[in-house]
Amino acid sequence: MKNVKPKSPKQSSKSNAATVRLVPARQRSAYSAAEVEEIFRRFSVQRPEPRGELEHVNPFTLVVAVALSAQATDAGVNKATRALFAVADTPQKMLALGEEKLRDYIKTIGLYRNKAKNVIALSEKLIADFGGEVPRTREELVTLPGVGRKTANVVLSMAFGQPTIAVDTHIFRIANRIRLAPGRTPDEVEAHLSRVIPEAYLYHAHHWLILHGRYVCKARRPECERCVIADLCKFPEKTCDIPAPLVELPPQVVPVAG
Numbered sequence: 001m002k003n004v005k006p007k008s009p010k011q012s013s014k015s016n017a018a019t020v021r022l023v024p025a026r027q028r029s030a031y032s033a034a035e036v037e038e039i040f041r042r043f044s045v046q047r048p049e050p051r052g053e054l055e056h057v058n059p060f061t062l063v064v065a066v067a068l069s070a071q072a073t074d075a076g077v078n079k080a081t082r083a084l085f086a087v088a089d090t091p092q093k094m095l096a097l098g099e100e101k102l103r104d105y106i107k108t109i110g111l112y113r114n115k116a117k118n119v120i121a122l123s124e125k126l127i128a129d130f131g132g133e134v135p136r137t138r139e140e141l142v143t144l145p146g147v148g149r150k151t152a153n154v155v156l157s158m159a160f161g162q163p164t165i166a167v168d169t170h171i172f173r174i175a176n177r178i179r180l181a182p183g184r185t186p187d188e189v190e191a192h193l194s195r196v197i198p199e200a201y202l203y204h205a206h207h208w209l210i211l212h213g214r215y216v217c218k219a220r221r222p223e224c225e226r227c228v229i230a231d232l233c234k235f236p237e238k239t240c241d242i243p244a245p246l247v248e249l250p251p252q253v254v255p256v257a258g
């Protein structure tokens with residue numbers, strides 16, 4: 001993966017100052033450009049190479065895994081797809097498997113009937129319109145059944161290395177909770193985060209924020225005493241303002257559903 005040099009806070013503050021004038025007050029970040037820079041610098045020390053936790057073996061299986069993950073946990077999806085992808089890792093093999101057998105593989109995942117329909121339909125479309133390959137643009141990806149903007153962004157980032165922010169439930173919560181990039185909808189948060197995050201950190205920002213939300217800044221009770229940005233955080237209800245020691249975390253272990 002490409003090593004990029006972070007922009008200086010001075011450079012970032014110039015572009016942010018230009019943006020702030022166009023953004024309504026309620027949607028402004030509560031952080032200065034230097035503070036945002038520092039937040040992502042710390043995330044980058046903790047997890048120099050963050051990665052997504054959805055298992056896949058190629059762009060096609062990634063599209064399927066992300067489509068299956070709506071309203072489900074990554075661990076739950078991984079448990080089902082391990083066996084599925086062993087027999088169907090291309091659109092052609094997925095069609096050969098058929099909707100009924102596909103349902104059997106994924107029946108532990110919520111909304112599996114509808115998701116099975118979509119996976120079969122997207123496999124058909126990939127073969128009919130894209131020569132069996134996963135397309136590399138958002139415009140094309142969202143034409144696939146069951147693939148919305150968020151799924152497309154995850155695929156662009158994880159399969160094709162493009163710096164996109166796919167706003168999931170964790171990112172949406174953190175952006176609004178700590179007022180890093182407030183927005184009423186995932187699209188607003190995505191646009192806002194894309195403006196405030198220094199370019200050099202944009203590629204990994206998606207995973208840093210998801211992992212921070214999944215393991216520290218949790219929905220019900222954020223674990224502020226374990227948080228490396230506790231001193232910078234502007235969430236009025238945070239329970240600690242002493243940052244946790246800034247050390248690189250052990251390699252990510254992808255959780256396995258029981």
Ligand code: SF4
Pocket residue numbers: 178216217218222223224227228229230231233234235238239240
């Ligand atoms: S201090 Fe608490 S609320 Fe703020 S980012 Fe950290 S975990 Fe979340």
